[in-house]
Structures are given as structure tokens and as C-alpha cells.
Amino acid sequence: MDEVKCFIPKSLDEALRIRKEFHAKPLAGGSDLMVSYYKGIGIAPVFPFPVMIISNLSDELGTIRKEDDGVHIGALSTPNEIASSMVVPYPVRKAASLMGAPSLRNTATIGGNIGNASPKGDLPQPLILLDAEVVLRSVDGERRMKVDDFILGSKKTALADDEIITGIVIPEVKATHYFYHKIGMRRANAISKLSLSALFDVEDGVVVDFRASSGAAGPKVRRSRDAEEILIGLKLDEVSGKTGEFLSAWNSILSPHAMPEYRRASTRRMLLGFIEEVASGALPGNYE
């Protein structure tokens, strides 16, 4: 019979040693791995690689706290914990609150959602909007990189074979208006067909910052600082004159293969709606 090498480390240090020696893949909530390798009723999944179950390391990897450099979210934090933490910025909280059903929101983890790198993953999209970084640790030390750089493509990441994702850091972001919208095939418990985040920071009638990111839009979350720059620095009453230019620039970064007309058009209309609302003096707050 096929056998799976499986470890259950008792501490992060032990997990890092196992990772180094056996390159065991961390299994936290199991909500991706157990589904991917499901073979049928009454049949244990057979993983073609060693695994380590790290779900009992939440003392070390499960906290959410605000520090000087931003909000730190432990890799084992669940969507429910993220959704109910007021230190987490709105688009991430909102995205977490709309993931799956309650059981999944108590089982899945942010580390898994990023490590799995599914183009339909819910959390990478708002994290990339906020320039969040992923914290990677090995027995040799720790490094950080932007989530946008960490996710290389569909199911591909820059994770080294001796590294574990230990957490996420969301740097402090100044924003007056946030937007988050997810379209699934139904209102709850749905995989994302399309998701969109955007933010404005408006000071004294001037756009100080503007960002937008689009999920389920191709192998990677789409964001373009060049396109965003088109609106940055404008006075609010100049924004609508430049919206067309922004939208064409934005449209050009979307992959036509991954974004059939409906998704492309919906993204465009949502962005247009949000930009027009803010440009016409909408109150600061969260929009969807």
C-alpha cells in the first residue's frame, strides 16, 4: 500500500527542523490539501510528499496583533479570527468574512490560503492591495517579501523547500475610502468568480493615494501601480476627466483569456462606480 510520511511537530522549532530535513509540506486546516487529494469515501488521501500537521502550533503562529510596522497576522489565524479582528483593515476582514461556510472559516488558515496560491483564493487579493508582506522562516533565519512577489502564478510560490510561512504583515495604510466586492455563484459559501478591492486616500480634496486589485482575474492577482498613478495627485474634481484613461490602462493589464467579457465588464463598472462616488464627494467609509 502507498504510505504517507506524516509528522506532528510540537513546536515551531521542531517544525522547521522537519521542514529542513524532509521538506514536509505543512498541513494546517486541511481545507485545500485534503480536498485536492481526496480519493473517495473510506479511502485515506495519499499525498505524494511528506506532510506535517501544524494545526497545534497556534500559540506560536495564531495571533493577530498591531505592532509598529503594521498588523501581524499569524499564519494559523482562521478567516473567522481575521474577520472579527478590528485591527485588520477592512478589505481583508471583509474578504475573510465571505470565505466558504462557517465550518471552513473556522478551519482554513491565512497561511494556507497564501501558500496554496489558488487564483481564486480570497485573501491574497486584498493583501496585495495593501502591499502586505509574507514572513518566511527557516532554521537559518527569517525573510520577508511582498505577497505580490511571493505568489508567482497559479499554485506557484517563492517558498523555499526549507521554509514555512509564519505570518503576514500588513503595513499601516492610510485610506479614507475602501471598496471590496466579491462575486460568487451565490451569496454565501461560494468560490470567487471575481473579486475587487480598491482604496482612496483623499486629503483636502486631493487624491493622495489610490489603489485597485482584482482577484480571480488570471493566474495572479492584478494590480498596476502605473495605472493607479493616473489618478494619484489629482484634485477630486479632476478625477472624472481621467477615469477613462485609468480604466483603459487597467483593462490592458487584465488577461483576456482569464477574464471573459462578463467579469471584465463587471470589474470596469464596479471601479467606475466607486471612483465616481468618491469623486463626487462620498463620505469616508467602507463601500461594497
Add this chain to the structure above:
Amino acid sequence: MARISIDDDVRRNDAIEKASGLARYASDYFFPDMLYARMLRSKAPRGKIRKIQTPVLPYGYYFISAKDIPENGRNALHMISEDWRCFADGDVRYVGETIGLFVGPERSVLESLERNTYVEIEEEEPAISIDDAINVKGGPILEKDDVFCQLYCQKGRDMDEVFGEADKIIEETFETGFQEHVHLETNGAVITKEGEKYVLYISCQCPFYVRKSISIVIGAKDEDIVVRQSTTGGAFGGKEHFPDVLAGPLLVAEYVIGKPIKLIFDRREDMLYSVKRHPSKIWYKSAIKDGKLTGVKGKIYYNAGAYLSSSYVVLQRGVFHANGVYDIPSTYLEGFGMATNTFPSCAFRGFGAPQTLFAIEMHLTHIARRIGVDPVEFKRSMFLKKGSETVTNGHIVENVVLGSMLDDIATASDYWRKSREYGYGSGRGIGMSFYNHGGAFTGNGEQAIIKAHARLKKTGERVTIEVGSTEMGQGFQTTLRKIAAAVLEIPMENVDYPNPDTSVVPDSGPTAASRSTMIVGRLIERCAVEMKERWGEGDFSVEKEYEHPDGHPWDQSTFRGDAYLGYGWGACCVELEVDKRTNEVKVVGIWSSHDIGKAIDEKIVHGQINGGIIQSLGYASMEKMENKNGHFRQESMSDYVIPTSMDFPKQEYFLEDNPYEWGPFGAKGMGELVFNGADAAYVDALERALGVETFKIPLPSEDIEEALRKNGR
């Protein structure tokens, strides 16, 4: 323990055992030395089998196929006809067709055997869609074409004359898609032997159907096979005939191996390899004169899939409901059941009626709008009444109270104001639909084919209900116990109704066709009336046979007469808003009124209404099952989605009190009725919100985008 009266509020007898996990489903049965089974299925929609090469079977493992059917057996499942084979032999006709069964002690080994088996198939061009079948793509599936079955019926005057006199003619074609049942419990069965008898524990609606269907496979007598229904977690018609497709191969395996064998589908198998609702293509051509509808001609095509199964009966129901709830002076309706190389279509709540009811509702809605009348006003002027002639030249025998049902929901929803005020294309819409469902079997089925029996047995102060009807989540064990207890004037706790065992209970017919309460409930009511009179006689049983009410002539050869004994009636109103950025639809109100004669248990009836309407809204909006080259593209509950409680709002219900002469306490069937119409109310509201006409369901956001684009928006 109090005596019960029929209007008491009771708790379902299965509530606690199901909520607490005590209920035993097929997968909960275990026997010593029990083996497991796994199906080897066709991966091609059509072709000749050239070679089947299994890996070397480890000790204790078996591969069972058509070659194992004994000489006195037949490779056929006896559903309504005998065309569906137990095992594919020589050729395959749809993706998922059973080629063989691997049997053995370890399920992981069975999985590996199945995965490593090589089946060489010389593929032929398949016919997948109704259009493929009309064009006989890939050559005829049947002898000369791809038409399994057809029928027509005619009412009123010659259609050429009617169209000749018309001042307006409107022609439209509607399409509806596949629908998957998504019952909570997947299909499953366990077979074993007790002495010389084969015993099946199976999740099913119709234990006697299973017995009849599979006995011929090994040339056994019906009595040699005992079917015991295991507690069944949902069905919706998907477990009317389909359990035979598990039971047949299992019986052959049991015949060869002689040990207990269990076969349980997982969700993926249940999605990809089980029957679906018939996709349809429905063409209507209508004559209008002086603002009145004078005649409708219709052609109705249903995709039956690779085997006939129940499709001819489904098609008949579709044709007989193709006029909706309207007295249209002249109709000529033709129906065609098309053979294709898709998984066979079979029973699904509504049984052919929902497709035509949807199409005629939308067609009349479009006509009304084009002639400038409110659709509800237009439809109201044509409601069937007592004595109206049906499309099969029979008559409506009951009082029809659709008018007051309409008034109830129009008032509750504020329909007239909203219909006037919400602009066409404004993003908001309100719509209404009307529908019915003929109770019990079509035509002469009840008296000529089923001849149902039911029995009550008294032992001391306790009474046992002995019927072949099954509980499948619809609440029938509670409903029937309530009927018996209320007539006998005893506590419900004193009435037992175990899951049926074909070696114990009489055949009361299938649990299908919304016939259980109306037909079997009536039989138990009659048994109970007699038992009450003889209560002092000690222990005894009372058995009754179905008696057909007088005055329902029917000719099955010409399809003329009263197609149904009576109808349930429904009206539904849906209000919604469309997000113009994303085409996401938010339903903000649902109102319905139903005439089911009398509710035996209002809580159960509300459960049925709530579920039926939501299921119909799912059918109209999100439940999209596509078939590419014979393969279903949706294989899990995350890509084939059904509504959650977050998708639709709380409903407001009305029930008409309109007792039915031949039903228990005046009750008629209702399980299917409540599925039959919310889809059309939804699409009516959606078209008003969008300002465009649509012609197919389902309509997820992408398809709304396409409809808008086609209309230049």
C-alpha cells in the same frame, strides 16, 4: 399522551433521530465479512467496447460484468420498459454507463483497480443536445432516428383556421437546462443474503420498483428478493428509478460472490453519474385576435438521454401541462422524447411539468407585454374554471380558486402599485406566475397499473401502518401517522410506521407523482375508519385496495379524457433588484398561495413550500449543469451550486382551504406543485428589472450580461 386531531401542531416523528445522528442510512449498515464495490464506468459517450483489461486481481477481489449474468437472466433493468442495461455489453451509450463492478474488502484497492483498468473504446460521434438528436447527429441511436417517444393532443378548432383569423401571431422558443437533484444523502445500497433470499438495504423512494426492476437480471422471482428501504436522506425523484442502476449490478455480484456487499456513491459520483432533470426546448406559436389569445400550437422536445427510463411518462406530463392554468380555446400540442448520448434523464420533482409551465408562463408574459396589457391581468382573464375543457378533452372537476389566490398575493406584495411604478429596465421588478400540478399518476396509471394496497395492523393498543410508501424527508411518516391517529382518535405515539420491507408490506405504489397523501393517505384513512368501528375485536388487520372515483374517463391509446384526478394550484410573486454593475440579483420578496385541498400538517406543508420555491428559484437562477461531449462539466457542490439560506428572503405563504372530495381530510398532492412556478415569477420580475426578454434558464449573472448585450444594452 393525548389523542390527536388533524389540525394539531405535532413534531415530526423523525426529527430527533435525524438531528441526533441516530437514523441509519445505507452507509451505516455493516455486516461480518462485508465487501465493498466500486463501479467501472464508460468514459466515452458512444462507441464500441474493444477491450477491457483489468489489472491482476488480488486474492479476494472480483470483477463483475455482463458475462456474470446467469443464463436465465437478462441484461436489463425493468423500469417502465426494459431498455436500460444492467451492464454495458459490446458498446457504450453514455459517459458513466456501468461497465463492471469491482468488489473486494479494501476501498483503496478498489480505487486503484478501477484507475488502472484499461478500457479500449472505438468512439463514435455522439448526439448530445436536443438539436443533435433532431439532426440525427452521428447516425440514428434508435432504429431509424433519435425519437424515443412522441404524442400529440388537440383541443378546439383547426389551427390553420385559427391562425388565419388572427390579427397577431407570436412565435417563441424557450430552453431549460439540466438540473441535478443534490439530495443530502448520495445514492447507496448494501446487499446480503438471508437463507435463499437476496436482501437489499437501499436508499430509495420505491422499494417495489427496485424489486421488480432487478429480479429479471438473475432470472429470480420477485419474492426471492427482499428490499428494505434504509432511511433515505432526500430524493426529489432522483431515487425513483435510479437506485435500480446500483441494485442490478449488486445483485449480480451477490449472486456470484455470496457475501454482503456495499456500494456508496460519493458526491462527485452522484453529481457526474446520476440521472438529471430533462433539458427542454419548447416552441410556441400563438394566435391573438382582438387582444385575446385564440389558439396555441406547441412543439415540446425533452432530452431523454441514452435510455428511455421514465421519459415517455415525463413527456406526457409535460404535454398535458403545456397550456398552463389557462383555458385556451384551441390548442395543438406535440411532444417528442429525444434519445441522446447523455446520462439518461429521469424523474425530478415536477416530472416534466415544470418545463412546459415555465415556457407557457413566459410566453404569455411576453404576449401581454407586446399587446400592452399587464401580464397578470392578461393571464387572469384565461384562468381554467370548474368544467373547463383540458388539452386532453377532459374537464376540470374541482372548484378553481386561482382568482382569490391571485388577490391574496397581489395584496400582500402590493403587486399592482409596484407593477405600475417600477419602470421596464429600472433595475427593480416584480413578477407573478400561476401553475398547477395534476395529482397522482397520469391517465389511468392508478387504476390500471398500480392498483395500490395499504394495510393497518392492530396489536393491543398499538397500530402499525403497512405500506410501500417511503419517508424521504418530505414528512410522509408523520403525515400518514397523523391521518391514522386522527381517524382512530388515538395518540400519534401509538402508531408505528417503520421503513417498508417488501416481504412484509403490501405494494402501495411508488412514492412519486405527489400521490402519497392523496392516494395512500386516503387508503389508510379508509382502513382506519373500518378499524375504528371494529376496535373492540382484539388484534386484526384491515387492508384496502385503491378505488377509482367515478367520472374520470381516460383512453390511454389516444390520450383523451381526464389526465388527472384533480390538480393542486399555485400562484407565486417574486420581487427583486438587479445590481447594474455586476448583474447580481437580489430577491427582496417572495409571496405564494397554494390550493392543496387541505394541509394535513401545516408545518410540513410550509417546509415543502419553502423548499420547493427555493429549488425552483435555484433552477431559474444559478443551477447550471453543462454537458460537453457527453461529460457533465460540474462535478462538485462548489461548481454546481444550489441556493443557501442567504440567497433568498423569508417567504410569505397563503393556503386555500378547498377540500378535495377523494383525498384524506380533503387533501391533494403538493410535493411537486410547489416547485412548478416560482421560476417564471422570478424571470418575469428579472425581465422587468432589466428591460429585456429572455428565453432560457438558468440565468446566472454571465447569461444576464449576454442577454443585455444581445439587446444592445
